[in-house]
Amino acid sequence: xxxxxxxxxxxxxxxxxxxxxxxxxxxxxxxxxxxTGADIPAMASLLDELFRLEKDFVPDxxxxxxxxxxxxxxxxxxxxxxxxxAGIVTGxxxxxxxxxxxxxxxxxxxxxxxxxxxxRGKGYGRYLMEQIFHMAQAEGFLRITVLVDGDNEGAHPFxxxxxxxxSNMICYRRHWG
Numbered sequence: 001x002x003x004x005x006x007x008x009x010x011x012x013x014x015x016x017x018x019x020x021x022x023x024x025x026x027x028x029x030x031x032x033x034x035x036t037g038a039d040i041p042a043m044a045s046l047l048d049e050l051f052r053l054e055k056d057f058v059p060d061x062x063x064x065x066x067x068x069x070x071x072x073x074x075x076x077x078x079x080x081x082x083x084x085x086a087g088i089v090t091g092x093x094x095x096x097x098x099x100x101x102x103x104x105x106x107x108x109x110x111x112x113x114x115x116x117x118x119x120r121g122k123g124y125g126r127y128l129m130e131q132i133f134h135m136a137q138a139e140g141f142l143r144i145t146v147l148v149d150g151d152n153e154g155a156h157p158f159x160x161x162x163x164x165x166x167s168n169m170i171c172y173r174r175h176w177g
Contacts, residue, residue, distance in 0.1 A: 030124065032131040035080035035092070040068050042089035043080065050114040054149045056173075071096075081135075083115065083128045091115040091128050095144075103142040108132075110146040129162050147171055 035043060047064045051057040071078045071094065083091030094112035099105065110132070115125045136144055146164060148155045160166075 027123065027127055029086045030127060031084050032128055033082055033084065035068075035072065035082045037069070037072060039080070039082050039089055039092075040065055040072075043068055043082065043092045046089070046092050046114050046116060047112060049117060050112060053152060055151070056149065078111075081128065081132065083124055085119060085124070090119040091124050093128055093132055095132065097141075100143065105142045106140060107143040107145065108136055108141050110144055113146065125158060126162065 044061050044064045047068075048059040048061065051059040051064075068080060071080055076097070078094065078096040081093045081095065082089045092112065092114060093110060096109040096111050098107055098109060100107040113125075113128070115128070132144065144164075145167075146159060148159060
């Protein structure tokens, strides 16, 4: 069984284990934490910003708040992480847990990942992703999958630089209601 931790180390303990250089030591006012109910309003605002960038989604604060609350209520299904700069939420990640028959073990779907527009370019996205990698490896997850909007040209090279490879899989959806 994969153990879940509510605390994420603020700095990778051994960045030499990764090909991605850690920048955490250069971000003294930045922390990555497991989200709480108090973080929901800030996360909903970040999701509003994210969904305005993506063609497939429309911002709906009530739906986003409801979804965030569901994830917090079911930590066995996923985890919300927030990146805080001087105590203010400036980024977030929504990690949903599953089991892959291809991998033979637990995997993560990185459902939402955003750094507020005003905070981009400071290394926060890389730092948040480093913390996700650290958590995933420490807790026995075997893979992280992220879906990226096809025309989000800024996101594609970001994920590639972090070691993500393009998949041959194509996403299809069916909605009810």
